Amino acid sequence: MVTRVTHPLDDSVDIVRRTIEERVKFKDFYDRIKDDLVKRVELYREAQGNPKDLDPINLRDYTDSDDEALKRKGSLIGLYSPEEGKLPYHQLEKIRKENGLVVCPSCGEPGRPRTLDHYLPKNIFPEFAIVLLNLTPMCDWCQGEKLAEYITSDGRKRYIHPYFDDVSRPLFYIKFHPPYRSPTIAVDVYQSLPSELNQLVALHLEGIDFMVRFREFFKTRYVSVLRKSRDCRQPNSIGLRNYLNLCLDMEAEKSINSWDAILYRSILEDDNMMHFLENDTLPENL
16 A cells, blocks of 8 residues: 655755745735745644644735635645746656656555645645645545545544655555455454554545455456466475565565555465465366
8 A cells, every 4th residue: 555755855845935936926925925834834844744733824814805815825726837947847747757656655556656646635725735745646546536635524634644654564454255266355454553553544545445446456466376376386386375475575675565565465464365275276267
């Protein structure tokens, strides 16, 4: 699922300050709000993006009417779509295209994510529209599921933050239900996780509709596992357990919670599944 993402190289506070200083249109508004915007970015970094500690800015404090406040909200959001050569065009492109990721950091699906998600949505927090620490690479599916959702009904954090949350460990596993020739699957969070992280992982999985996609992925991958199970029963084979451990080590290099790593780890941890794969009658048509 989730992988920890290295913070953007460019400083979020510096980029916001320089972008605001570059503005010519609505200069009076930006002059009024600049210092407070910088303070908000510093607060975001200190709070690690946790919405429990961050309230949306009141733009009416920097404008002379409600109508102007609404328009300037649009101006702040518009900073996220700069022309090439204007700040922060190149900084945003670097996060989109040079992030070094080979799985989506939100769900763990293989493939390089090419879109950016506002962890705290820009329509609610326009002051964070160009805060680099608020912009995380994400696949199209996760972004479509997450949308502007960011907090629970009781005020708790809704999603894992790839820049700040400690997710460099196995977070959840797949439960297999017989018949193992064609098992059904469910997901469960490791109870060994700290309580707050355990709850957050469960909320995150639900929010990105993880199992809808993973079930399709599993159908294809499990056929490959069954075939390898058959091959590993031949003389001089390295054995299925050794093979799966090698696969797990390789996939965990991409992300400890990539989809393949989760699959191999979950199979290895399930004694009943391993007994079936190593000893029981396999499907004929593989």
